[in-house]
Amino acid sequence: MKAIVLKEYGIPAVLQEQEIDVPVITETQVLVEMYAASINPADSVLRSGAVKDILPVQLPYVLGADLAGVVIEVGSKVTHLKPGDRVMGIPTNNGGAYADYVAMEENALAIIQPDMSFNEAAALPTVGLTAWQSLFRYGKLQPGQRILIHAGAGGVGHIAVQLAKQAGEYVIATAREFNHEFVRQLGADEVIDYTTTDFTKAISSPVDIVLDMVMDRSATVLDAKIGETGRKSYSVLKDGGKLISLVAMEINEHPQIRGIEAQFVHAEPNHDDLVSILQNVHEQKLKVHLSGIFPFTSQGLAEAYRRCETNPKMGKVVIQRKQG
Structure with a gap:
């Protein structure tokens, strides 16, 4: 073959x-x-x-x-x-x-x-499972919470924005300016251009959850450590909030700050989760x-x-x- x-x-x-x-x-x-x-x-x-x-x-x-x-x-x-x-x-x-x-x-x-x-x-499969498990298994979303999703126009991000909005979240996303309309159509309440704006200054009230998938230059793949975007994300989180990273494999070992729970997530193949994702697509609640x-x-x-x-x-x- x-x-x-x-x-x-x-x-x-x-x-x-x-x-x-x-x-x-x-x-x-x-x-x-x-x-x-x-x-x-x-x-x-x-x-x-x-x-x-x-x-x-x-x-x-x-x-x-x-x-x-x-x-x-x-x-x-x-x-x-x-x-x-x-x-x-x-x-x-x-x-x-x-x-x-x-x-x-x-x-x-x-x-x-x-x-x-x-x-x-x-x-x-990969982006759907990553977004689903990040938000529901690790994030344990509750209606009415505020969530910041970095890279909201990307593969995982554009799925996560839709799922979070359907779960009753107030969704803030970062994206380049030319992707803002796309991300808003997905359901984001606020979109921040991370290339021109410091998101820590643009967010008016603390958030409950941050989903970080930004592999910035300060966090190389080889060292697997938390990067600048991840570090700055702490400042917009509530005490006891959750920082979910898809890029910093060592974030679980990072010293705890203000009771914030930090978790590295790698999607795990799971039939039931895939079925749930497909059901959302079938009901036109989710679109890839x-x-x-x-x-x-x-x-x-x-x-x-x-x-x-x-x-x-x-x-x-x-x-x-x-x-x-």
């Missing part, structure tokens, strides 16, 4: 097409034919080699942390899926989506509705925005990465292998 593999770390052009074996599934796994996949910031970080010393992968390696497609084969202990089901989810070991066929655990998959496209479904669709070729994938890494985007970039 065809896969697009990482044979050496570097710029997007290092990705190459290669024939590899079709995965052999275990009794708890499902073999999925990939119709569409998407790009997440973690894919870019892995590809660049920036975390090879702390998160090494064995090269050649197939990137891609989420996909949508059709079930081809199921293991003997799989109970809820069957061949022919249209599904979305996160591949085993959080990688491997850029291939014709992908082995996935049943618990990391959910059936998508007939009226949902594979492209939309492929864009949802696609900022670009690229073909499943090495050139197409490289162009998609360049789009993500050089141009601020709204929502997600998708790789399309097959229509259906």
